[in-house]
Amino acid sequence: MEGLLRQPEWRIIDQSAVGIHFQALQSFGTDDTLCASVGAGEAPATARTWVHHNTVVLGIQDTRLPFLQEGLQYLAEQGYQPIVRNSGGLAVVLDEGVLNISLIFPEAAKxxxxxxxxxxMWQLVQQxxxxxxxxxxxxxxxxxxxxGSYDLSIGGKKFAGISQRRLKRGVAVQIYLCVNGSGEKRAELVREFYQLAKKDEQTKFVYPEVVPEVMASxxxxxxxxxxxxxxxxxxxxQLKAHSDYLYAGQLNEFELSLFSGYYQRVVDRNEKMAEMLK
Known part of the structure; x- marks a missing residue:
């Protein structure tokens, strides 16, 4: 664990205060870009932080819910923008009280x-x-x-979830941290989404029975x-303690040349869902 967090240098890309017009689709395109760049040795290990306003990020399995359109309509009525991420997992809520952290590592020979x-990531949050x-x-x-098996909790109440994305010899370990606000209210939103999008229909995939009381900030x-x-x-x-050099940066020229392609992939995946809301 120490070996993975310990890097000769850490670049931090802080997008936690970009504002309401910073869309989650851009975030997923950015993390794929960083995976490709760090994996190719074109950039050092990178930590990216990001905050998005009133967004529900759906997993691929969520798009197969039998009454998805009703669930999406509910989220839109509550003022949340639903998007589909390009990796596994299920629905999570992002808002101004949720900090997302992505750690992008180069995948070594082994x-x-x-x-x-x-x-x-668990060790980092503990520290x-x-x-x-x-x-x-x-x-x-x-x-x-x-x-998931790496839900982070205190006293049996979850405040964070971790996921991973692997692409072109780069590994992105991503976490959402519910820093403040009501964990229960976020869970109530997701519970209602599933109730409307699944109803009593039998599905091959097992969707969670959300119990708001087990989530908190x-x-x-x-x-x-x-x-x-x-x-x-x-x-x-903590990043400073785990490196010889910590510095703030943005996408470099190599990454900027990749970004539009990865971003377009995420946009294409979401256009079908946008049609359903019309």
Whole structure:
């Protein structure tokens, strides 16, 4: 774990305060671009932080729900923009109280075991909040949305989920951290989406039965009102401790040449869903 977080240099691309017009589709195109770049040795290990306003990110399986259009209509009526990401997992809620962190590593000759990537992110979050007495566990929280074996929780309540994306010898380990706001309200939104989009229909894929009470924000769980800026500072301190050189950057020329292609792939995937909302 130490070996993966420890990098000669870390580049940080901070998009946590870009604003309401920064679309989640751009984020997924950016992470694919970074995977290709870091994997090709055209950029160092990179941490990207991002915040999106009132967005529900759906997984591929969510697009196969039998009454998807009704679920999408509900999200739109609640003021949320639904999009489909280019990787696995299920529906998650993003808003101004949720900080997303992507760690992009080059895949070494022996490769990066999938659990090693998850463990590195879990370790990073533990270190970021090591001044609090609460223990941060990694295990599946039944009743949460987008459940997985690396749900991060305190006292049985989930505040974060981790995913991975592998592309062209680059590995992106991504986490959403519910920093503040109501974890229960976010879960209620997803629960209603599934109730409308699935109803009582039998499906081959098992969708989660969301129980809002098992989800919370870090602010609630730690008993301190945290802001996105607070958590950003903690992240930067840890990345600095794990490298000889930490610097802020943006996409380089090589990455800018790749971005439009990867972004267009994400846009193409979402155009079909946009048609359903018309």
């Amino acid at each position: 490769g990066i075991d999938i659990n090693r990537g998850y463990d590195a 970021m909040f090591s001044d609090f007495p609460q223990s941060i566990e990694a295990r599946e929280i039944i009743g949460s949305y987008c459940p 870090l602010s609630d769980l730690l008993g301190v009102e945290l802001t996105i800026a607070d958590v950003m500072l903690r992240l930067l301190q």
